[in-house]
Amino acid sequence: MIRNVVHDPTQLSTKAQPATKLDAPVVTDLLDTLKANSDNCVGMAANMIGVNKRIIVVDMGILPVAMINPTITKKAGAFQTSEGCLSLTGERPTTRYKTIDVDFLNQNFQRQHQTFTGFVAQIIQHEVDHCEGIVI
Numbered sequence: 001m002i003r004n005v006v007h008d009p010t011q012l013s014t015k016a017q018p019a020t021k022l023d024a025p026v027v028t029d030l031l032d033t034l035k036a037n038s039d040n041c042v043g044m045a046a047n048m049i050g051v052n053k054r055i056i057v058v059d060m061g062i063l064p065v066a067m068i069n070p071t072i073t074k075k076a077g078a079f080q081t082s083e084g085c086l087s088l089t090g091e092r093p094t095t096r097y098k099t100i101d102v103d104f105l106n107q108n109f110q111r112q113h114q115t116f117t118g119f120v121a122q123i124i125q126h127e128v129d130h131c132e133g134i135v136i
């Protein structure tokens with residue numbers, strides 16, 4: 001189900017709680033909402049649809065991928081950039097890392113550990129920040 005996008009700074013600055021299998025419907029809603037906004041959005045976190053759980057979805061080129069309880073365990077290659085966000089207007093400067101290692105559960109709640117680079121890594125960092133209540 002496509003959900004409304006949250007713009008309220010207080011809601012967006014709340015740290016998300018770990019997700020469980022009971023949150024599977026949220027994963028589907030987040031994927032649906034990202035697809036509905038794919039013209040101007042490449043990733044979303046559950047708090048952007050009003051759900052305070054650690055779930056993100058990331059456009060990886062072909063299909064959006066869901067990551068549940070993502071944690072960045074390693075980062076390398078800091079660079080300065082600026083980003084926008086569906087929940088905000090305009091762009092803001094931020095520091096990102098070129099390569100990251102991420103622990104997460106996939107949509108079937110199977111544990112994964114993967115390395116990401118480039119723009120996909122940048123999107124994951126933006127969305128994991130949302131899970132921490134950090135908005136660019």
Ligand SMILES: CSCC[C@H](NC=O)C(=O)O
Pocket residue numbers: 040041042043044045048083084085086087122123126127130
């Ligand atoms: C380059 S990272 C930008 C991610 C952003 N998504 C919002 O959470 C978006 O504009 O899709």
